[in-house]
Amino acid sequence: MTRSNFIFAFGILFLGFLLQTYAIWPIELLFRQDALVDIVSVVFVPHGIKVLVFMMFGVAVLPATFLAQLINGYLLFGTIDFTGVISALAGSICIAIPIMLHNLSLGRKLAAAPLFNATTTLNMFWTFLSVACVASLFNGMMHTAIFGFPDNGLPFLYLVGDVTGSLIVCMLLLMFTKVIISQMPNLGVKND
Numbered sequence: 001m002t003r004s005n006f007i008f009a010f011g012i013l014f015l016g017f018l019l020q021t022y023a024i025w026p027i028e029l030l031f032r033q034d035a036l037v038d039i040v041s042v043v044f045v046p047h048g049i050k051v052l053v054f055m056m057f058g059v060a061v062l063p064a065t066f067l068a069q070l071i072n073g074y075l076l077f078g079t080i081d082f083t084g085v086i087s088a089l090a091g092s093i094c095i096a097i098p099i100m101l102h103n104l105s106l107g108r109k110l111a112a113a114p115l116f117n118a119t120t121t122l123n124m125f126w127t128f129l130s131v132a133c134v135a136s137l138f139n140g141m142m143h144t145a146i147f148g149f150p151d152n153g154l155p156f157l158y159l160v161g162d163v164t165g166s167l168i169v170c171m172l173l174l175m176f177t178k179v180i181i182s183q184m185p186n187l188g189v190k191n192d
Contacts, residue, residue: 001057001060005060006061006064009053009056010067010068012049013049013053013068013069016045016050017046017072020041021072021075024041024043024045025041028041028043035152039147039154040157041161041165042157042160043164044161044162045168045169047132047139047161047165047166048132048165048166048167048169050092050095050135051095051128051131051135051166051169052173053065054099054113055099055115055127055128056113057113058111058112058114059110059111062092062093065092065095066088069088069091070084070085073087073088083146090142090143090146091139091142091143093138094136094138094139094142095131097135098130098131098134098135101134102114102127102130125170125173128166129166132162132163132170133163133166136159136162136163136166137159139158139162140158140159140162143158
């Protein structure tokens with residue numbers, strides 16, 4: 001991974017975490033009163049952004065994802081403890097697993113980036129959503145283990161938050177892609 005790709009991936013992830021921390025989470029606090037509001041969000045947009053950068057750059061983006069999550073944890077809590085490090089690692093690995101499984105199922109290198117592979121005919125938006133859903137399952141299982149297997153709905157809330165955030169990112173991607181495609185005739189590109 002080049003330095004510029006690392007900086008881009010880290011930057012977009014960090015901006016996603018800032019958006020989550022300073023815009024989405026305060027709004028969510030107005031409507032939620034449950035005991036898990038400090039641990040898990042029901043609209044976690046950074047999950048969708050993580051899926052996007054993993055699809056763009058492959059598993060090589062793992063260090064940038066881990067670093068962005070670790071710094072965000074420090075900004076939120078003012079410290080980096082063992083649970084924060086393990087949580088950041090789990091939040092990064094949970095995206096890498098479905099990307100590697102996707103590549104394995106198509107006979108590609110495990111660390112390949114699925115988004116820019118010209119040899120595939122798969123619909124990238126369905127791939128994005130399937131990776132996001134499988135990653136959210138892994139994320140919920142890993143964080144449930146980190147927090148000691150509570151029986152308070154934590155895995156379900158991780159699943160809901162990750163999938164909801166991924167759907168928001170996917171819808172934004174669809175909107176921007178549609179705008180770009182609609183502008184192609186103006187750029188001299190034929191659009192059937």
